[in-house]
Amino acid sequence: MAAVSLRDVHKSYTPELKVIHGVSMEIEDGEFIVILGPSGCGKSTLLRMVAGLETISAGEIAIGERVVNDLEPKDRDIAMVFQNYALYPHMSVYDNMAYGLRIRGLSREEISVRVKKAADILELGDFLKRKPRALSGGQRQRVAMGRAIVREPQVFLFDEPLSNLDAKLRVQMRGELQALHRRLGTTSLFVTHDQVEAMTLAQRMIVINAGRAEQIGAPLEVYAKPATTFVAGFLGSPPMNLIPREGKLLGIRPEHLEPCAASDALLTIDVDLIEPLGADTVVYGHVGDSESVRVAARLPAHALTREGKLALRYDAANVHWYDPQSGRRIDT
Amino acid sequence: MVENRPWLTVFSHAVLIIGAITIAFPLYVTFVASTLTLEQIMQVPMQLWPGDQLIANYTQVLTGGSTTGSKAAVSSMLVNSLVIALVIPLGKMAISVISAFAIVYFRFPLRMFFFWMIFVTLMLPVEVRIIPTFKVIADLGMLNTYAGLTVPLIASATATFLFRQFFMTIPDELAEAARVDGASPMRFFWDIVLPLSKTIMAALFVIQFIYGWNQYLWPLLITTDESMYTTVIGIKRMIVGSDAANEWNLIMATAILAMLPPALVVMLMQKWFVKGLVETEK
Numbered sequence: 174m175a176a177v178s179l180r181d182v183h184k185s186y187t188p189e190l191k192v193i194h195g196v197s198m199e200i201e202d203g204e205f206i207v208i209l210g211p212s213g214c215g216k217s218t219l220l221r222m223v224a225g226l227e228t229i230s231a232g233e234i235a236i237g238e239r240v241v242n243d244l245e246p247k248d249r250d251i252a253m254v255f256q257n258y259a260l261y262p263h264m265s266v267y268d269n270m271a272y273g274l275r276i277r278g279l280s281r282e283e284i285s286v287r288v289k290k291a292a293d294i295l296e297l298g299d300f301l302k303r304k305p306r307a308l309s310g311g312q313r314q315r316v317a318m319g320r321a322i323v324r325e326p327q328v329f330l331f332d333e334p335l336s337n338l339d340a341k342l343r344v345q346m347r348g349e350l351q352a353l354h355r356r357l358g359t360t361s362l363f364v365t366h367d368q369v370e371a372m373t374l375a376q377r378m379i380v381i382n383a384g385r386a387e388q389i390g391a392p393l394e395v396y397a398k399p400a401t402t403f404v405a406g407f408l409g410s411p412p413m414n415l416i417p418r419e420g421k422l423l424g425i426r427p428e429h430l431e432p433c434a435a436s437d438a439l440l441t442i443d444v445d446l447i448e449p450l451g452a453d454t455v456v457y458g459h460v461g462d463s464e465s466v467r468v469a470a471r472l473p474a475h476a477l478t479r480e481g482k483l484a485l486r487y488d489a490a491n492v493h494w495y496d497p498q499s500g501r502r503i504d505t
Numbered sequence: 506m507v508e509n510r511p512w513l514t515v516f517s518h519a520v521l522i523i524g525a526i527t528i529a530f531p532l533y534v535t536f537v538a539s540t541l542t543l544e545q546i547m548q549v550p551m552q553l554w555p556g557d558q559l560i561a562n563y564t565q566v567l568t569g570g571s572t573t574g575s576k577a578a579v580s581s582m583l584v585n586s587l588v589i590a591l592v593i594p595l596g597k598m599a600i601s602v603i604s605a606f607a608i609v610y611f612r613f614p615l616r617m618f619f620f621w622m623i624f625v626t627l628m629l630p631v632e633v634r635i636i637p638t639f640k641v642i643a644d645l646g647m648l649n650t651y652a653g654l655t656v657p658l659i660a661s662a663t664a665t666f667l668f669r670q671f672f673m674t675i676p677d678e679l680a681e682a683a684r685v686d687g688a689s690p691m692r693f694f695w696d697i698v699l700p701l702s703k704t705i706m707a708a709l710f711v712i713q714f715i716y717g718w719n720q721y722l723w724p725l726l727i728t729t730d731e732s733m734y735t736t737v738i739g740i741k742r743m744i745v746g747s748d749a750a751n752e753w754n755l756i757m758a759t760a761i762l763a764m765l766p767p768a769l770v771v772m773l774m775q776k777w778f779v780k781g782l783v784e785t786e787k
Contacts, residue, residue: 226681247687259678263700272696273686320686 174359175237175250175327176202177223183231184218184384192218194384195232200362205354207392208364209371210381211407217332219381220364224253224330236327247276252321253330257337258313260305260320266292267301270319284323291322294353311342318350322357331363335370347373368408372396380404398493399424402500405493411455411469415495416440421503424493427455430470430485438484442468445480458483532764539563539758546753562758571755575742577731579759582739586718587766589654589735593720594713596659598706605668606694610680620669627662631723639726649730658716658723664709671705672698707777715767736763 177200184193192215200206210216221227223234225246233240241249252273260269267288274284292298295315305313314334321329331350335343347370354361365371371378372392380387380395380403388400399405405413405424414430416423430440442458454472458480459465470485494503534553538546541556565572566579607613608620631638638657647653675698683693724735734742740763743756771778 224681224685226684246681246685251685253682253685255678255682257676257678259676259682261679261682261697263697263703272683272688276687276692320682 174202176200177328177360177362178235179219179223179232180235181232182219182222182229182234184215184222184227185230192384193222193230196379196381196384196386197232198379198386198389200360203358203360205361205374205376206363207371207375207378208362208381209368209375209378209407210366212366214381215384216364216366216381220330220332220362223249223328223362224251225249226253250327251330252324252326252328253332254317254321254334256333258305258317258334260313260316262305265302265304266297266308266316266319269305269316270323273320273324287323287325288319291319294322294356295319295349310338311346314338314342314346315349318353322353327360329359329361331361333365334363335365336367343370350374368410372408380407382407398502400502402495405495411457411471413493414466414468416460416466416468417497420497422495422497424495425487425491427469427471429487429491430468430472431487432472432476433484433486435484437486439487440468440485442470442483442485443481444483447480449474456483535757535760538753539755539761541754543752543754558754562754563762566755566758566762570739571743571752573750573752574745575731575734575739577734577739577742579736579739579762581732582734582736583762583766585651585654585733586735586737586763588651589720589724590714590717590766592651592655593658593717594710596655597661597664597713598709600659601661601664602668602699602702602706605665605672606698608665609669609672610690610693623662623665625662626660627666631658635722635726642727648727649733651733653727654720654724654733654735655717658720661713664713667705667709668702671702675701704777704780707774707780711770711774711778714770718763718767739763 179196179198179200181195181197182193183191183195185191196219198206208216208219218227222229223236225241225244229242233242235241236249236251246253261272264272270288270291271284274287279287288301289298292301295318297312297315297319300308300312300316305316308316314337317334335346335350338346350363351374363370363374375392377389377391378395379389382401382403388395388404395404396408399408399413402415402422402424405415409426411427413424413426416425435441440460442456442460444456444458446457448455448457451474453474454476455469456472457467457469459467468485470483494505495501496503534551537553537555538551539562540559541552542558545552545556568578568580570576570578604623608616608623642648642653642657645653647656679697680693683697688696719737720735721737721741724733724738725741728734728738731742736759740756740759743759744751
């Protein structure tokens with residue numbers, strides 16, 4: 174296990190085409206870090222640079238004490254789980270897991286011990302002789318993780334490993350990933366565009382937008398105090414409302430809005446959409462005319478059944494302020 | 506067809522039956538002729554049921570060829586044909602699979618230029634470049650040798666192109682996973698790419714085996730020595746002159762012998778062949 178440092182890492186394919194604009198982060202030994210961002214933001218590229226599958230245009234990446242910029246992936250002591258699993262189709266589950274170990278010249282007995290151990294952890298014992306195509310999506314996913322585990326690497330790299338699974342399986346694998354990390358304690362970098370995965374898995378997360386790190390921090394901290402309007406608008410479902418007020422942007426999360434008497438209203442919206450979700454109801458509406466900002470509010474389950482004017486109030490403690498030009502948070 | 510139109514059924518069956526007879530009848534006549542004596546063949550009309558000369562005719566051609574035309578034993582021709590029909594596909598595959606691997610997985614200067622150079626040779630089959638090729642082979646002293654018979658036919662743009670197309674369908678992640686696993690490029694080639702190409706190689710083998718076995722013009726040009734004749738050439742050399750002078754029973758026996766190995770290869774490899782053409786194991 175090892176710490177990972179990203180020091181002002183840049184990536185450009187051509188002088189004009191830059192995809193990562195200087196990302197710095199210190200990842201502690203054993204930490205589970207989620208790299209979160211919309212598609213095309215460069216998060217996978219960042220991970221692949223750590224893996225050694227992409228070159229580093231400028232800056233430094235260190236795993237442990239070693240700067241790995243010029244090392245081949247195999248020499249970086251990492252293991253990677255790919256989005257489509259990238260299992261070798263013609264090899265059995267056992268061989269898929271054993272392949273990397275054979276190349277490293279481990280003895281037959283050692284390989285067998287390690288594969289059996291990983292298979293036990295992942296409950297793959299019954300499938301060792303099967304080919305990947307005879308496995309379900311969840312089982313393939315587990316084989317891909319098994320292939321990473323047997324190498325006993327310093328760092329695990331996950332590239333959207335859950336995005337090909339159906340919703341139910343995803344929740345289950347999320348739990349298994351967490352349990353696995355508790356058990357092995359290996360430093361992990363996990364790329365995803367799914368904020369639920371990020372919130373539930375991460376010890377710390379790094380939110381990337383257009384090749385820049387918008388915010389680094391623990392999930393709840395990032396959720397409670399988004400550093401920029403991008404983070405505010407990306408995390409949360411529906412995301413934070415951003416309403417222009419006095420030349421600034423007032424940010425308020427939908428769950429912090431509550432209905433009130435018209436006389437106490439801090440905000441009145443014209444509700445045009447009601448989405449009952451069972452546990453609660455999300456209502457949407459405009460603050461002023463239909464050109465103005467749209468606001469979402471998360472209300473108790475049966476709070477509102479009809480469209481029309483709705484008076485809302487909020488607690489001043491839950492308000493965030495942002496600079497409309499830079500998008501940065503203004504702390505008062 | 507879901508429609509129930511009796512006349513259509515009758516018509517389509519008729520077409521199929523006529524088609525089958527058109528293909529099968531000459532084959533049957535060939536077989537029958539190979540079991541008759543020359544006198545029986547010369548009778549008009551020729552009898553259409555097998556005679557009793559089967560063993561005699563086949564023994565004669567396998568050991569001594571014809572008596573009036575070429576006297577080279579067909580058994581040694583079969584061996585020659587087999588050698589050629591094996592060396593050509595194996596050689597082709599060995600060369601094409603590596604060149605396709607290089608073109609798909611390595612970035613080197615002028616990569617696309619080399620690819621197109623290989624591709625352009627598709628326009629130059631043996632027949633088009635036959636005179637310069639003959640000159641080169643003759644100058645190298647390769648007339649009447651296995652090398653002369655096979656080498657000019659081995660270089661293949663078709664196979665290279667097929668392999669390239671196949672390799673491009675292998676997901677990049679597989680190469681990356683192998684890289685992370687520590688596999689060198691050639692190790693990746695041996696352990697991942699080759700096993701995945703098994704079915705397409707089987708399909709290519711069948712096609713190229715038949716291509717090699719049926720070679721006519723090139724072996725005809727460069728073999729003058731009876732011991733280097735291929736079966737197909739053997740048939741040609743047995744035909745010496747006027748219709749009556751030829752021992753058609755022996756020629757037909759040789760023709761049947763020439764047909765058997767390709768048919769066998771197709772039958773035995775049929776499953777793989779179809780798999781390679783329609784299915785990719787990924």
